[in-house]
Amino acid sequence: MMSYYPLSLRNLVRNFSKLPGIGEKTAERLAMHILRMPRRDAELLAQSIKEVKERIKLCSVCFALSDHEVCQICSNEARDGSLVCVVEQPADMVAVEKSGSYNGVYHILQGVMSPMDGIGPNDIRIKELEDRVKTGRVKEIVIATSTMVEGEATASYIAERLSSFSVKVTRIATGVPMGGDLKYVDQLTLRKAMETRNAI
């Protein structure tokens, strides 16, 4: 049936179907929707896709997604730069921000250690975290990786690796259910977990 469509439309369907969770039927529906959209709206969509690819980079300090070399949080002087919350992904940082209980800065690992998938400590931003600690400006590291096996292993590894530095290492485990992914933890639970963090 697809081959009855003109080539440009087939290309759009094909590109949509490469997205996660989008099957061919949905891809076709989206393409048809775009076709019916006002030209201006379709152009804005295309433009915003182009813009994120051109502009978004990783903050050179914390590796959060940013439009600038240093992100808004790292460059905000009202934030406590001596307190660093370590998370796996940008979405986890957003979850902590939404809980409204945190005024420190972040370190986004850009992944989690997972021997099964061949991801070791050198494949995520642990060295960069150690470098931040070495500057002596960091007083506390709050590890907020998930409570799944990989998140726990990563937390232990980081605590061990930073044990020779005079930095307090804490973990926000309390209240976050085992196997819990930060993104899915409600804001109140996350706030409590942040307030009652324990030394590891």
Ligand SMILES: [Zn+2]
């Ligand atoms: Zn940053």
